[in-house]
Amino acid sequence: MNKYIKESIFKVLMVISVFIVMAYIVIIIGINVVKGGIVIINNPSVVFTAPGPKYLLGGEGGILHAILGSVFMVIPSTCIACVVSYLIALFLQVDYIKNNFSNKLRVVFDVLWGIPSILYGIFILNILIVTNRRGSLGAGIITLALLQMPVIVRYMDEALNSVPNGIRESAYSLGATRLETAFTTTKYALPGIIAGALIGMGRAMGDAASVIFTSGAGNSMPKGLSKSASSLPVLIFQQANSFYPSVREHAYAASFVLIVIVIILNTVSRISSKHFQKYTSGSGK
C-alpha cells in the first residue's frame, strides 16, 4: 500500500480514537453536571441536610452524612498514610539501604499498588471479624490509609529520587547527618511529595469497594470513631438504582460533589508540582 495512503488512513483512525476518548470524558462529566448539578441547583439544601428517618424510602433528607463521612474518613487517613509513607520513602533512598534491596522493596510496593481495593476491604474486614468489632469510621480510616500508602510511597520516592545528587552531597560534605540531609532534600522534593499526597487523597475519596465492608455504610451522620459512617462513593453505589426518584437524584448529586472534589484535588496536585518545579529544578540557587 502506498505509504502516503497508509499515513492518511491511520491519521483518520487516530483522530477517531481521540474523539472516542474525549466523548467518554465529556459524557461522564456532562452527566454529572447535568443530572447532579441540576439537583443541587434546584435544591441546594441536599448538600447540607442530614438524612431523615425515611430517607431511603423517598423521605426527606440530604447527603450531608456522606459528605461528612467522606471528609472524616479521608483526611485523617491521608495524614496517617503521608507520615508513614514519608518515612518509608526516605528509607528507600540511597542513604539508608543498598540499591538492590531498595529496588526489591519498590517492587513490593508496586505490587501493593496493583491490588484491587476490594482486597484491602477484605483484609480489614477479617480483622474486624476476628476481633468481633463492627464496621466503623475508625476501621474505614485504617483501610483507606493502607490503600493510599503504596501510591503515596511511590510518588514520594520518585520525588525524593529526582532531587539532584549535588544537594545531597553538599549537605554531607558539610557534615550533616543522614536525617538532616533528608530534611534538606525534602525541601526540594516538596512539590512532588504534596502531589503524591493529593493523588492519594483523591484515590481514597473515590474508593467504595474497600470502605463498604469496613465503615458500616449507615444512613446516619458520623458520630464517632467507633460508630458507622457512610461516604460519598458508598452512597452512590447504594442509591444509584433506587426505586424512588428522589433517592436516585441524591446519588447524582453526590456524584457531582465527588467529581468536583476529586478534580480539584488532582488539579491542585498537578499545579503544585509544576509550579514549584520552576523554583526547585536543577539549577539550584
Next chain:
Amino acid sequence: MKKQNTRIILDKIFKCLMVIIISAVLLFIIALLIMLIRRSQLILSRYTIWELLFSSDWDPDKGLYGFLPAVTGTFFVTVLSLLIAVPISILSAVYISEYMPSTIKSYFQTFIDVLAGIPSVVFGLCALLVLVPLTRDVIGPLFGVKTTGMCVFTAALVLAAMVFPVIISITVESLGILPVGLKEQFLSLGATKWQLIETVLFRAAGPGIISGIILGFGRAFGETMAVVMVIGNKNILIPSLFSPGQTLPGIIVGSFNEMMSVPEHQSALIFISLILFVIVLFFNILANIIKNRLKSRWRYE
C-alpha cells in the same frame, strides 16, 4: 560536642524508627495473608481446590461453591475491555504525542488525568444511565440480540473507559522520552510519520507501552464497583457478548452480606479473595519480568 552527639543520636533513632515501620508494614501484610489462608481452610477442608475452582455451580444453599463462572467472567470482561481499549488508547496516545501541537497537547493531558482520577462508582453510575439503555435499545438490536443492557459488553465498555488513561499516559510518556535524533534519522530517509511510528517508535517505546497495557489489564481485572453495577451478576460459564456474567470481585460484593451467617460461605468468599490476590500478584510479577526482558531485547542504543 554535645550538639554533635544529639544529632547523631537523633539520626540513629530515626533510622530505627524507619526500620521498625517498614518491617511493621511488611509483617502486617504477611500476617493478613496468613489470616486469610487460615480462614479459607474451612472450605478447603470440605472441598478440594479443583472442585471449587473448576466447578461451575454456585449454590451456597446446596453447598456448591464452584466459582469457575466468576473466573471466566472476569477474564472475559477484562480481555474484552482491553480489546476495545488498547487500539483506541495507543492510537490516541500516538496522536497526542506526535501529531498534536503542544498547546493543545497539555490540555489533553489534563483531560486524560481527569479521566484517570474519576472514581469507579461514578463510571458505574454513568454506565447505568447511558450505556445500559444504549446497549439495550441500540447496540443489541443492531446485532439482532435481545438484551437487558446489563451484560458483559456494557461492563467491557465501562472498563475500557477506566483503562484508557492508564495506557494513554504511559504510552505518551514512553514516546516522549525517545530521543529526537532517533526520529530525525528515520524521517530523513524519506519515511512518512506513520512509517516512523510503526517501524521504529513502537519498537523503541515498546517496553513502556507493553507495561502500560499490562498495568491496564491489572486495573481492569481488579475493578469492582462499576462492573458490579452493570454486569447482571449471573453465574454463566461461558457468557456470550450480550449475556450477563459474573466476576470474582462481583461475587464478593454481592455476597458479602451473607458472609457471617454461614461459616462455610464466609470461608468460600475469603478463599475467592485469596485467589484474586494470588492472580494479581502473579500478574504483577509477570509484568515486571516481561518489561525487563523486552527492555533488553528492544534496545535502540
Next chain:
Amino acid sequence: MKKRIVYIFLILCLLISILASCSRTADKAVRHAIRISGAWALYPMMVVWADEYMKIHDIDIEVTGGGAGKGISDVFSNQSDIGMVSRPLKQEELEQGAFYIAVAKDTVLAIINENNPVYEDIMEKGLSPEDLRKIFLGEVSRWGELFNKNMEDDEIIVYGRADSSGAASVWASFLGGYTEADLQNNSDSNVSGDQPMANSVQGDPNAIGFSNMNYVYNTETGGYIETIRPVPIDLNDNDILDDDERFYDDRSVFLKNVSEGKYPSPPTREEYLVGNGPFEGYVKEFVKWILEDGQGFLEPNGYVGLVENEREKELEYLINESR
C-alpha cells in the same frame, strides 16, 4: 522547616480533636442505642416502628437495610442488636445461637409491567404455580407460549436477585423447593436489592420479577405503583381466575385474603427479628412493644399482623427467652 513541622503538627491535633469531640458529644448524651439491620422487606415497617417508639422513649434507633443475610451477619458480629430476616432461618444460623421472634407477615408477589404483551390474558386467567415455575426456571421463553398465542417481541425477560434476599429464598421455595441460586442461574439478569428489581420491571414491558408487596401497592393509596402489576395466581390451575382467586385489585382486599390464608404460604412468610441469643434489656422492651402496640401500625403500612394466638405465643417466647 521547623515552622512547617509545627504547623502540620498543629493541624493534625486539630483534626484529631475534632474527631474526638464528635465521639465525646455522642457519649455525653448517654442515650441507649439500638442498631437494626437486615431485610429490605421489613425495612419500611421498621422505620415506622422506630420513629413511633422514639417519640415515646428516649432512645436512639438506627435502621439500615442490606438484605436478610446481612441482618443475621450483623447480629452475629455484634454490628447490630436486631436483625430483620424475611425468610425462615437456616440450620447453621440456628446452630450459631440465633434467636428469632416473628413480628409480622408479608408476601412476595410476582411482578410484571402493565404493558406486558399478554397483560389482559394474565389478568383474566392468572398464571398457575406451574406456569410461574416454568417462567422463573427458564423453561418457557415467550409470553405467547403461556396462552398458545403466536406473537412478536414477546420474549420473557426474567429478573432475579443477586444479593442474599429473603424474598428470593421464599419465592424459590414456593416454586418447588428450589434455592436462590436456581433462580439466579435461570434469570436474564440479577440485581441487588428490591428497588433495582422494581426499577427493572418498571422499565421493560416484557419483564417479570418478584418483590414484596410494598413495591406493588402504594402504602398510602393502596393502589398500584406506577407501571408495576402483581401477577394473579391461578391456584387450582383451571386456566381461569375464579372469583375467590381475584383479590389483587388493591391492597386492602389483597391483605384481607392474605390473612385469611387464600394466598399461598410460602410466598407468604413471617418476618422475624433475630438476635444473637435471646433479647435483653431495652432491646427486649422494644421488641415487646412491637408485639403489642406496634402491631397497630402494620396494616396502614401494608403489612399483615400475626394472628392473635400466634402473637401471644411469640410474646411468650420473647419473655421466657426461649422457644
